[in-house]
Amino acid sequence: METEITAAEKKDLLERLLRGELPDDSGRFGPFGGCYAPETLIPALERLQQGIDRYLHDPAFLQEFHDELTQWVGRPTSLTIATGLGKCWGAQVYLKREDLAHTGAHKINNALGQALLARRLGAERVIAETGAGQHGVATAAACARAGVPCVIYMGAVDIERQAPNVQRMHQLGAEVVAVQSGDRTLRAAINEAFRDWVSDPDRSYYLLGSAVGPHPYPFLVRELQAVIGREARHQMLDIADGLPDVAVACVGGGSNAIGLFHGFLADESVALMGIEAGGRGPGLGDHSATLASGRPGVLHGCYSMLLHDDQGQVQETHSVSAGLDYPGVGPEHALLQAIGRVTYTTATDDEALAALRECCALEGILPALESAHALAGAKRWAQDHPGRRILIGLSGRGDKDMPTLENLPQDLPGSRSS
Numbered sequence: 001m002e003t004e005i006t007a008a009e010k011k012d013l014l015e016r017l018l019r020g021e022l023p024d025d026s027g028r029f030g031p032f033g034g035c036y037a038p039e040t041l042i043p044a045l046e047r048l049q050q051g052i053d054r055y056l057h058d059p060a061f062l063q064e065f066h067d068e069l070t071q072w073v074g075r076p077t078s079l080t081i082a083t084g085l086g087k088c089w090g091a092q093v094y095l096k097r098e099d100l101a102h103t104g105a106h107k108i109n110n111a112l113g114q115a116l117l118a119r120r121l122g123a124e125r126v127i128a129e130t131g132a133g134q135h136g137v138a139t140a141a142a143c144a145r146a147g148v149p150c151v152i153y154m155g156a157v158d159i160e161r162q163a164p165n166v167q168r169m170h171q172l173g174a175e176v177v178a179v180q181s182g183d184r185t186l187r188a189a190i191n192e193a194f195r196d197w198v199s200d201p202d203r204s205y206y207l208l209g210s211a212v213g214p215h216p217y218p219f220l221v222r223e224l225q226a227v228i229g230r231e232a233r234h235q236m237l238d239i240a241d242g243l244p245d246v247a248v249a250c251v252g253g254g255s256n257a258i259g260l261f262h263g264f265l266a267d268e269s270v271a272l273m274g275i276e277a278g279g280r281g282p283g284l285g286d287h288s289a290t291l292a293s294g295r296p297g298v299l300h301g302c303y304s305m306l307l308h309d310d311q312g313q314v315q316e317t318h319s320v321s322a323g324l325d326y327p328g329v330g331p332e333h334a335l336l337q338a339i340g341r342v343t344y345t346t347a348t349d350d351e352a353l354a355a356l357r358e359c360c361a362l363e364g365i366l367p368a369l370e371s372a373h374a375l376a377g378a379k380r381w382a383q384d385h386p387g388r389r390i391l392i393g394l395s396g397r398g399d400k401d402m403p404t405l406e407n408l409p410q411d412l413p414g415s416r417s418s
């Protein structure tokens with residue numbers, strides 16, 4: 001690997017991270033991160049950085065964000081003692097319930113925070129891209145609430161596959177632009193959204209959906225999602241009478257995981273585990289396990305781990321959950337893996353589907369397919385560590401996944417008859 005880090009450097013990087021010194025001024029998390037954006041975008045990114053410097057830790061802005069999280073999003077979200085899963089796994093299991101947040105997932109924390117920031121910055125319109133449509137729905141809702149019009153770029157193929165989410169965006173007042181170029185999915189949508197932003201950087205705000213992309217987005221999204229881990233830590237001390245032995249979250253771009261992990265980074269006794277999509281298996285193009293099997297490279301403005309071949313071509317990815325189906329990952333996760341603070345493993349499609357079924361049957365909670373990967377990874381950990389306390393970030397609800405679940409072959413572990 002090009003990014004070999006010595007033991008002394010690892011210790012130093014963790015200490016700097018805990019002191020709040022990362023990302024540094026150049027947007028780096030150690031060797032990862034940075035800003036590899038086209039020249040035309042640099043002024044817009046610099047303006048965003050100035051907006052963050054001015055507002056993100058401003059008491060009036062934080063109060064507004066907090067009030068909206070409470071009144072509109074429904075925070076704090078519950079911490080649920082999962083007695084059924086706990087008995088079945090031989091562990092004490094706690095679920096941080098982002099599925100109960102408005103619009104059904106953690107994505108709203110970020111969308112709301114950035115929509116409020118866009119309004120402060122005087123943006124006349126918000127631009128966003130969406131793949132499966134979850135970030136599009138959250139952005140449409142947050143922009144309606146903030147009173148800023150929004151345009152959502154979405155690949156034509158995805159628009160067909162995700163019709164209910166497109167209708168939700170329309171109902172919430174968003175303009176949805178069908179992208180006919182390139183692969184007509186998320187990658188093409190990102191390119192079109194960037195193009196729009198470049199052509200109108202003064203009036204527009206670009207609302208990115210995960211802890212990825214050029215600096216300062218990975219930092220901004222992490223700060224807005226850190227509410228998950230802050231709440232969960234308080235709730236564990238309150239309800240469970242102590243910290244968890246491990247905190248587990250699924251990792252796509254990495255926003256829900258970084259939000260949960262940040263609450264516990266300084267707690268040496270708390271192991272942290274990120275679960276990526278193992279898909280159909282380890283073969284080329286069959287999974288989206290960026291950290292577990294990728295290599296460093298640049299994608300969408302940022303140096304991080306990446307699934308690409310020797311020619312630098314980005315690999316095809318697969319996951320049963322659309323939200324984890326992305327060949328890149330946020331740079332802070334690449335650092336956390338490199339310094340050994342977080343362990344990243346995978347759960348396959350089948351393991352996630354089985355975990356989803358189990359959570360439905362034993363807890364009366366239908367988790368998102370993404371979140372089911374965290375459940376599957378946590379269950380495996382429980383088998384190796386009997387009787388321990390496990391905190392799981394349940395990133396979203398599974399109602400959106402009904403078409404996928406209904407269409408499964410009957411012999412798969414998620415199907416209705418199994």
Ligand SMILES: *Cc1c(COP(=O)(O)O)cnc(C)c1O
Pocket residue numbers: 105106107134209210211250251252253254255256257323324368370371395396397
């Ligand atoms: C989008 C999504 C994810 C993956 O995104 P991250 O940025 O990795 O959190 C996970 N869970 C749900 C429910 C999602 O909608």
